[in-house]
Amino acid sequence: MTPPQGRRVSRTYLGAGAAVVLAALFAVGATVAAANGGDGDGGSAASRAPSLYSADAGFARDMAVHHQQAVEMSFIVRDRTKDEAVRGLAYDIANTQANQRGMLLGWLDLWGLPKVVADEPPMSWMGSDDGHDMGGHGMGGHDMGGATTKPGALMPGMATKEELERLGSAEGREAEVLYLQLMTDHHKGGVAMAQGCASQCATPAERKLAEGMVAAQRSELTLMADMLAQRGAAPRG
Incomplete structure (x- = not known):
């Protein structure tokens, strides 16, 4: 028997909420681990700090920018x-991604x-071992698991200035649908980026956060679907 739509969405929402809580717990643990050098041997974190163009540093810089737009869109739709x-949903996304952004910075x-x-072009750390051997071209316009950087956007999944303006002028159902569509695109890009860090970042705590x-x-x-x-x-799309 197919459950009523409301119940099905409610269970899905609870599942999403649990995932958000888990991500927040990863964030707390990751911060402590990073502060302790990442491997618990008492060594200095500075002695094993990632290099300027490493995947670890590139992901932290790019995802901080990516997250900031998600927070901005969530505050827009709230009003x-x-x-x-x-x-x-907007509150959960804004709260989680603002906290994660603070960790990355x-x-x-x-x-x-x-x-x-x-x-450093956006996404230049993707697809290379040291994050800086892509000839300065980055990932702009490239396909990352279905997430692309569209004209006028900075990174995969990010909204353009025009799309943000549309969201800011929409009301009611129109605003809800546009927000959910923009955030779906945003999450697809974010997932592709986080998967890149999970496979390329050398810092265990950062990989755990990305996962x-x-x-x-x-x-x-x-x-959101x-x-x-x-x-x-x-x-x-």
Whole structure:
């Protein structure tokens, strides 16, 4: 017997919430591990800090920017709809990704590395061992597991300035659908980036955080597909 739509979405939402909690727990553990040097042997974190163009540093810089836009979109939709399900999801995403962004920037400080590198194109750490042998071209316009960098966007899944303006002027169901579609694209790009760190980053704590991001955002992708279907819409592409 097929369960009522409301129950099915409710269970999915609970699953997504659990994934968010797990990601937050990964975040706390990752911060402590990084502060202790990552391997618990009492050594100095600075002595094993990643290099400037490493996957660890590149992921931290790029994902901090990627997360910031998710937080921005979530705050926008909060004021454009009264739908509690969308507002609750937006709150969870904003809270989780703001906390993770703070961790990533904190690691860069811990490693003595800058948060912005002028000659580093977005995603240049992807697809290479040291994150800096792609001829300065990065991943712009390339396909990453179905997530692409569209014209006018900085990284895979990110919204353009025009899309953000549309979200900021939409109301009610229109705002809900656009937010869910934009965040679905955003999560697909984020999952691809986090998978890249999970396979390339050398810092165990950062890899663990990236794995937690993949689990949480995949769960939220399922939830958002259900929420779009409830509104007679579907993910883009």
